[in-house]
Amino acid sequence: MTDVSVTVDDRHLAALDGVVQGLRARGMRVDQVLDGLGIITGSVPSGTLGALTGVAGVLSVDEQLTHRLAPPDAPVQ
Numbered sequence: 001m002t003d004v005s006v007t008v009d010d011r012h013l014a015a016l017d018g019v020v021q022g023l024r025a026r027g028m029r030v031d032q033v034l035d036g037l038g039i040i041t042g043s044v045p046s047g048t049l050g051a052l053t054g055v056a057g058v059l060s061v062d063e064q065l066t067h068r069l070a071p072p073d074a075p076v077q
Helices: 010-025
Strands: 002-008 029-034 039-044 058-063
Touching: 002 010, 010 029, 010 039, 010 058
Parallel strands: none
Antiparallel strands: 002 039, 002 058, 029 039
């Protein structure tokens, strides 16, 4: 699974529930809906990011980057 952030265009902010339903129909597991920001976070199966851009109201789909720090007792690299 790939973690994603979906940005909703301004014209569809009032109909955010419809955008969420469209994303779910395309296979997205929705974790959070940030109404005030127009951002929806969640995950999709790898390789299916492009399917989300076809949902009405979607401005952009971005893969979330993750960073991991070494444990405190790990040797310095």
